[in-house]
Amino acid sequence: MTDDEKRIHREAIKLRKMTDTQLVEYVEKAESSKDTDDIGKFISEISGLHGIGSATLMKIEGFAKEKGYI
Numbered sequence: 001m002t003d004d005e006k007r008i009h010r011e012a013i014k015l016r017k018m019t020d021t022q023l024v025e026y027v028e029k030a031e032s033s034k035d036t037d038d039i040g041k042f043i044s045e046i047s048g049l050h051g052i053g054s055a056t057l058m059k060i061e062g063f064a065k066e067k068g069y070i
Helices: 003-016 020-032 036-046 054-066
Strands: none
Touching: 036 054
């Protein structure tokens, strides 16, 4: 097994040994810690693109906020 395969195997074992409560908490924590920095960075970077005006940028940012991405 490669080092990456070993790492994945260890993580899978860890997950399989979790109780139902631990699994639910693990998934909820993962969902709540979405990386909003990437979305904010994306919006910031597209603001400098030709053809992306302030109205379009506001729509994109509003949509991201409405859907809970940021």
